Amino acid sequence: MLSTYQYPKFEYVRPPEIAEGRDGHYPVVIVGAGPVGLCTAIDLARQGRQVLLLDNDDTVSIGSRGVCYAKRTLEVLDRLGCGEEMVQKGVSWNVGRTFFREDEVFNFNLCPEPDHHRPGMINLQQYYLEDYLVQRARKLPNLEMRFRNNVIAVTPGEKQASLRVETPDGAYTLTTDWLVVADGARSPIRTMLGLDIEGKVFMDRFLIADVVMKADFPTERWFWFDPPFHPNQSVLLHRQADNVFRIDFQLGWQADPEQEKKPENVIPRIQAMIGDDREFELEWVSVYTFQCRRMNRFNHGRVLFVGDSAHQVSPFGARGANSGIQDADNLVWKLALVMDGKAPATLLDTYGDERGFAADENIMNSTRSTDFITPKSRTSRTFRNAVLGLAEHHPFARALVNSGRLSVPSFLVDSRLNTADDAVFAGNMVPGAPMDDAPIESVGGEPWLLQVLGDRFQLLHYVADAADLDAASVAALQSLAEGPIPVEPIVVAARGRAPAGLRTLIDAKGRIRERYDLQPGTTYLARPDQHVAARWRALDPARVRAAVARATCNA
Amino acid sequence: MALNTQPNLFEPGKRYFRAFSPGDDFYEALIETHRDLSDEQSEMVNARLILLLANHIGDIAVLREAMSIARAGVVAKD
Ligand SMILES: Cc1cc2nc3c(=O)[nH]c(=O)nc-3n(C[C@H](O)[C@H](O)[C@H](O)COP(=O)(O)OP(=O)(O)OC[C@H]3O[C@@H](n4cnc5c(N)ncnc54)[C@H](O)[C@@H]3O)c2cc1C
Numbered sequence: 001m002l003s004t005y006q007y008p009k010f011e012y013v014r015p016p017e018i019a020e021g022r023d024g025h026y027p028v029v030i031v032g033a034g035p036v037g038l039c040t041a042i043d044l045a046r047q048g049r050q051v052l053l054l055d056n057d058d059t060v061s062i063g064s065r066g067v068c069y070a071k072r073t074l075e076v077l078d079r080l081g082c083g084e085e086m087v088q089k090g091v092s093w094n095v096g097r098t099f100f101r102e103d104e105v106f107n108f109n110l111c112p113e114p115d116h117h118r119p120g121m122i123n124l125q126q127y128y129l130e131d132y133l134v135q136r137a138r139k140l141p142n143l144e145m146r147f148r149n150n151v152i153a154v155t156p157g158e159k160q161a162s163l164r165v166e167t168p169d170g171a172y173t174l175t176t177d178w179l180v181v182a183d184g185a186r187s188p189i190r191t192m193l194g195l196d197i198e199g200k201v202f203m204d205r206f207l208i209a210d211v212v213m214k215a216d217f218p219t220e221r222w223f224w225f226d227p228p229f230h231p232n233q234s235v236l237l238h239r240q241a242d243n244v245f246r247i248d249f250q251l252g253w254q255a256d257p258e259q260e261k262k263p264e265n266v267i268p269r270i271q272a273m274i275g276d277d278r279e280f281e282l283e284w285v286s287v288y289t290f291q292c293r294r295m296n297r298f299n300h301g302r303v304l305f306v307g308d309s310a311h312q313v314s315p316f317g318a319r320g321a322n323s324g325i326q327d328a329d330n331l332v333w334k335l336a337l338v339m340d341g342k343a344p345a346t347l348l349d350t351y352g353d354e355r356g357f358a359a360d361e362n363i364m365n366s367t368r369s370t371d372f373i374t375p376k377s378r379t380s381r382t383f384r385n386a387v388l389g390l391a392e393h394h395p396f397a398r399a400l401v402n403s404g405r406l407s408v409p410s411f412l413v414d415s416r417l418n419t420a421d422d423a424v425f426a427g428n429m430v431p432g433a434p435m436d437d438a439p440i441e442s443v444g445g446e447p448w449l450l451q452v453l454g455d456r457f458q459l460l461h462y463v464a465d466a467a468d469l470d471a472a473s474v475a476a477l478q479s480l481a482e483g484p485i486p487v488e489p490i491v492v493a494a495r496g497r498a499p500a501g502l503r504t505l506i507d508a509k510g511r512i513r514e515r516y517d518l519q520p521g522t523t524y525l526a527r528p529d530q531h532v533a534a535r536w537r538a539l540d541p542a543r544v545r546a547a548v549a550r551a552t553c554n555a
Numbered sequence: 556m557a558l559n560t561q562p563n564l565f566e567p568g569k570r571y572f573r574a575f576s577p578g579d580d581f582y583e584a585l586i587e588t589h590r591d592l593s594d595e596q597s598e599m600v601n602a603r604l605i606l607l608l609a610n611h612i613g614d615i616a617v618l619r620e621a622m623s624i625a626r627a628g629v630v631a632k633d
Contacts, residue, residue, distance in 0.1 A: 379597040394560040
């Protein structure tokens with residue numbers, strides 16, 4: 001049906017284990033080449049690990065699934081080396097319109113906060129995301145991808161897991177020190193291991209249609225509550241790349257999916273919706289139901305669950321792939337330290353804790369959106385309609401209209417990896433915060449702070465003039481670069497160049513100072529996943545080392 | 556004092572990192588208050604809630620303004 005996108009077909013290669021009639025062993029095996037497995041594999045391989053990625057299919061995500069990729073996801077993809085392709089191909093939008101029955105009740109402009117590299121979100125078909133990730137993965141010689149390799153059995157052990165893998169040439173056996181499971185919402189491996197996932201199914205059905213608009217149509221998000229062309233239900237319209245528009249119709253539980261999917265039923269709905277005789281072509285139609293649920297625990301010894309296999313949310317608020325990619329971001333640096341023997345395996349428990357906290361927040365937010373969009377009782381519907389009725393004239397009610405909240409990263413304020421503040425700071429960059437971006441000038445030429453951060457522990461030390469940094473501070477900063485878990489020292493300054501070749505970032509527009517509440521001497525310890533681990537008003541290398549130990553479960 | 560129709564919800568002692576959180580916290584609590592009630596029970600809960608809140612607000616001028624906005628939205632013209 002699709003005409004705007006050509007699905008790639010990834011080549012199956014006979015695995016060496018079969019060719020040579022032996023078992024294989026790998027330090028880390030990842031199952032599932034969806035967005036989350038691909039990100040995990042790329043991140044580990046970038047950091048020099050030998051990685052094997054298995055997938056039972058030979059192409060990217062079929063049809064219409066994920067659409068909205070949020071700022072934090074784009075920042076992670078930047079770190080992995082494919083954020084730019086996403087933003088170039090994706091559609092950025094700012095204007096959202098909310099309709100109730102016949103009328104537009106209000107519109108908003110998501111005009112982003114200035115001086116961030118990436119927008120609040122972009123819209124892009126999921127197959128492009130996976131396509132770019134596979135292309136990126138192919139550039140990493142120590143990352144091996146095997147398509148049409150279906151994992152049919154998993155035996156977890158104390159020090160290893162063993163897998164049975166089926167291919168067109170027969171089955172073979174692998175052992176691995178670490179198994180990362182990214183096999184999606186149905187997670188065959190979760191089932192094989194008899195692990196539970198708990199939550200609720202929403203008693204509702206949605207029809208999704210991708211249509212190609214022939215004429216011009218605005219790049220806006222339109223959300224209807226109870227429109228005349230689809231009474232008592234909701235409808236969402238989004239623009240994606242290639243002039244493809246995605247429409248989500250709420251159908252209710254009683255609807256017959258097979259009936260609803262028929263073009264003769266879908267097309268009149270869309271015609272009524274766009275309200276005139278603008279021409280369009282149907283590219284994709286499917287019906288889905290959804291659930292909000294999560295595993296109790298994401299890490300089970302040598303087996304680690306990421307993405308949809310570990311948690312699922314309703315699509316309102318676009319948190320599925322967005323949160324799964326943040327799982328990878330959180331897990332990889334921890335797993336790398338544990339694999340190197342530089343941190344105890346308990347560090348992986350904090351992956352489960354931090355991402356479990358994020359999953360709870362995502363489930364809460366998407367459940368709230370779902371409850372607003374599809375009220376479960378008469379009273380709930382009355383309140384919903386009252387909010388919508390007041391929204392046209394009263395700003396407080398607009399703030400209550402919940403047609404899906406933007407996917408934003410969690411503030412990991414309760415993480416045991418954080419070192420508590422011992423001084424007063426203004427603003428949001430608390431220990432556990434995902435770090436704010438800001439424009440910089442640097443010798444390396446990177447124009448954004450987040451392009452400099454990531455992949456290792458880093459210390460940001462602020463002074464007004466970098467050239468004035470005293471010898472004791474220089475020596476203290478340099479000493480941090482030594483040791484089993486090095487910390488890269490970075491001087492942030494309003495002007496000047498730090499002595500002794502220390503990396504210097506100029507806070508060109510004063511945004512770092514503003515966003516991080518910097519004063520001369522203020523020092524931030526950044527985790528490899530661009531989160532604040534600790535901060536102080538003065539530089540003290542002993543405290544920095546203690547905070548690194550705490551952030552790696554070595555304390 | 557005039558009726559405040561700007562976003563005004565918060566929970567003392569709670570730190571918010573996102574603008575939508577306090578409103579969503581309130582709305583969830585409101586809907587939760589009605590969980591498993593019959594329509595008749597819900598109506599009674601709403602009436603009691605309005606009485607409690609009106610007394611808390613105290614200023615009858617503010618209440619009159621709120622009552623008039625609430626009514627105007629559901630009847631054509633008085
Ligand atoms: C209608 C809809 C709209 C959505 N909108 C959004 C959105 O706007 N934004 C967003 O972020 N998310 C959205 N999502 C969610 C998003 O699609 C998922 O969260 C995302 O695909 C999860 O990625 P994953 O890598 O965890 O799993 P998947 O993408 O499901 O990938 C799992 C992979 O594992 C492979 N596999 C499975 N079993 C085996 C096995 N035994 N052996 C080998 N390989 C195996 C599969 O072939 C597949 O390639 C939406 C989903 C739907 C359905």
